[in-house]
Amino acid sequence: MAYNEFLSDRIVQYFKEKHVVFYEKKMFGGLCFMIDDKMCVGVNRDEIMARINPDIYEDSLLKKGCKKMNFTGRPMKGFVFLTEEATDLDEDLHYWLQLALDYNPLAKASKKKTSK
Template sequence: MAYDEFLADRARRYLNQKSIYFEEKKMIGGLCFMVDDKMCFGMHIDKHTDSSLLMARIGIDKYEEALARPHCSEMNFTGRSMKGYVFVSAEGIDTDADLEFWLQMCIDFNPMAKKSKKRAAKRK
């Protein structure tokens, strides 16, 4: 699982400064930050460019507005875009102010996000 540890540290620092309880899970080929048991945002290394990507869960209401911002694109893992989720390239999160903008957008959406259904444990 590849992700930028420096970016992860920056995200941890921001969440800690805001006194937001979070958990980290290695998934989706990178690292996801969970707030209130919901995926809030994540990060991984883009295999095409070998650079960091922030996966931001921002919701449908802010989706078009986010896509109009520089260095932001549709989140697309499987050939279909995931509405309400965007990728932000390394250039879009280079400064602390830029990263904090995106993280705060994810945090603001988190109370409205739905929890994923927990899968039942497989029986042997």
């Protein structure tokens, strides 16, 4: 797995401090944190992926270390990558994690794949 375990440990610590019920799932070559069966945040290499409210997406891209999440050549509105510049300090990491937690109840869950 190609993800920064120190970053994932920091996320786990924050979620536990906030009494967030979550589980981890290996996805996209990294580790995703699922809340209410929805992708909330993830770690891919040395970056954090966060699912935030699309209404604050454009403004969030103006913040240091925040960039569009672009796996396929098409950025997904509401999903951002956060570099070390955006998450190095606990205060900054907590800001982004809380944005993702705040949006999670509003986010739509992915459709479950059914087996044939």
